Amino acid sequence: MPILAIQALIIVTIFGITLLIATYSTYAERKVAAFLQDRIGPNRAGPFGLAQPLADAVKMFFKEEFIPAKSNKWLFIAGPSLAMLTACMSSAVIPFGNTLRFDGLPEIRLQAIEVNIGMLYIFGVVSLGVYGVMIGGWASNNKFSLLGAVRAASQNISYELAMGLSIIAILMMTGTLSLREISLQQHGFNWNIWYQPLGFIIFLVCAFAETNRTPFDLPECETELIGGYHTEYSSMKLGLYLFAEYINIFVASAVMSTLYFGGFNFPGMDWLEAHISSDPLLAHNIVTILGTVVLFGKIFFFIFFFMWVRWTLPRFRYDQLMNLGWKILIPLAILNIVLTGGGILLGEKLGW
Amino acid sequence: MTMAEKMYLPAVFQGLSITMRHFFKKKATIQYPEQQRPIGKEFRGLHVLRRDEQNRERCTACGLCAVACPAEAITMVAGERKKGEENLYREEKYAVTYEINMLRCIFCGLCEEACPKEAVFLQNNKMAPPRYERDEFIYGKDRLLEPLDAGNSKENIKYRY
Ligand code: SF4
Ligand code: SF4
Numbered sequence: 320m321p322i323l324a325i326q327a328l329i330i331v332t333i334f335g336i337t338l339l340i341a342t343y344s345t346y347a348e349r350k351v352a353a354f355l356q357d358r359i360g361p362n363r364a365g366p367f368g369l370a371q372p373l374a375d376a377v378k379m380f381f382k383e384e385f386i387p388a389k390s391n392k393w394l395f396i397a398g399p400s401l402a403m404l405t406a407c408m409s410s411a412v413i414p415f416g417n418t419l420r421f422d423g424l425p426e427i428r429l430q431a432i433e434v435n436i437g438m439l440y441i442f443g444v445v446s447l448g449v450y451g452v453m454i455g456g457w458a459s460n461n462k463f464s465l466l467g468a469v470r471a472a473s474q475n476i477s478y479e480l481a482m483g484l485s486i487i488a489i490l491m492m493t494g495t496l497s498l499r500e501i502s503l504q505q506h507g508f509n510w511n512i513w514y515q516p517l518g519f520i521i522f523l524v525c526a527f528a529e530t531n532r533t534p535f536d537l538p539e540c541e542t543e544l545i546g547g548y549h550t551e552y553s554s555m556k557l558g559l560y561l562f563a564e565y566i567n568i569f570v571a572s573a574v575m576s577t578l579y580f581g582g583f584n585f586p587g588m589d590w591l592e593a594h595i596s597s598d599p600l601l602a603h604n605i606v607t608i609l610g611t612v613v614l615f616g617k618i619f620f621f622i623f624f625f626m627w628v629r630w631t632l633p634r635f636r637y638d639q640l641m642n643l644g645w646k647i648l649i650p651l652a653i654l655n656i657v658l659t660g661g662g663i664l665l666g667e668k669l670g671w
Numbered sequence: 672m673t674m675a676e677k678m679y680l681p682a683v684f685q686g687l688s689i690t691m692r693h694f695f696k697k698k699a700t701i702q703y704p705e706q707q708r709p710i711g712k713e714f715r716g717l718h719v720l721r722r723d724e725q726n727r728e729r730c731t732a733c734g735l736c737a738v739a740c741p742a743e744a745i746t747m748v749a750g751e752r753k754k755g756e757e758n759l760y761r762e763e764k765y766a767v768t769y770e771i772n773m774l775r776c777i778f779c780g781l782c783e784e785a786c787p788k789e790a791v792f793l794q795n796n797k798m799a800p801p802r803y804e805r806d807e808f809i810y811g812k813d814r815l816l817e818p819l820d821a822g823n824s825k826e827n828i829k830y831r832y
Contacts, residue, residue, distance in 0.1 A: 351694075355690045355691075355693050355694055356693065357693055357696055357698055357699045357700075358698060358699070359698050359700040359702075520680075627690065628683075628687070630690060631683075631686045631687050631689070631690040632683065632686060
């Protein structure tokens, strides 16, 4: 029974942390944007403007709740809810840390649920996420929204292909779909990025496209489509869409850190575990918690990178986007698979 | 495009390095109400109605400033000085009310030029601050007149000339 309670606690914590990080991503986005543009950014609400997300949320709630007359009311509401739901679901399988060990208790994994198809789960949930955008765009009964939704759908499908192919190289190396297993195999400094630099670049570009971030934010391209799929949305329903985007960024960053940058592993962890304390349980727990901190450091770096890119690069044209996806990224990903396969065979021959 | 350009990545990294340099640059923002830009001596800011050396109001409600004003921002009501008010008003006629609408005013300074009594001036160190209500931008005599005890505050009020 206590293990169930602990598990529930972990789930709630992870959920809370996800929401908290997404909330403060909105603040960070504005700060980063400001700093990159030689400005200061929000600094009036609370010290350093830290209460800004709160103020934004209050503002969102007090705005007029607008539902277009000829829209499909239920789907109109379902759109943002679905986007938010799928965004929140995907952080469940990410291993946020190794294990905690206590006397008389089974090992506690710092992860909401451990499934041996974690990677597939994330892919499935993320591709469900596009339904939120599509349903919302369609239900608005507005041409611009519909165009945005169609763009979102075709973009996500195209880039999911390349993304999946780039993952396959990792799967060939690790032989597992479980994110925890993949993390554990990158023990110490044995990170996948050293073996899969090309795969990482492909994955990174696709992650940008999947989360609808600049330079691939064509579904909400305001110069052409007003606001894209959320043109008709206002108040907190719009807020949910925007919020879901930040959660997706967080999850994408976490997946990238886990798959390519060692997750909760950091160089020197073995040495630390052996030297930090004479009590092996305590030493293990300290290293686990340090690992979690390190993982969050990596995640924050990637979140920052998302923002950094957003305020640097202009948007692609839609045909350029499709060309990049189908004619460059997919062939590159296949090449990467072939190279990886060759590398693995060679390694076996040489007995590595 | 050459092959290297087609890879996008070099150009992307170049762009990223440029924005990163700006990240650490000194910020150009001026935090307005607390911090202000240096203002030139010739700046035309908020009006003030001056008093003379004996603390009497100089304005005689001749209306020349209102006529000169291209934005029609000035209105006034003239009144006659009663006996015993000589220490308040310099001339026999004075402005009972004198209002400038700061939303209409374009701060051209023509009122200042027009005034024969050297009564209305534009300060070079103050601006009309932002307000929530439009009514609050109509400045009456209570806010335009130089304070009575101008003895020490006189130095604080800076005129253009
Ligand atoms: S500064 Fe110009 S616009 Fe303003 S009150 Fe004087 S004359 Fe009118
Ligand atoms: S401020 Fe000067 S010009 Fe205007 S009414 Fe008074 S005396 Fe006349």
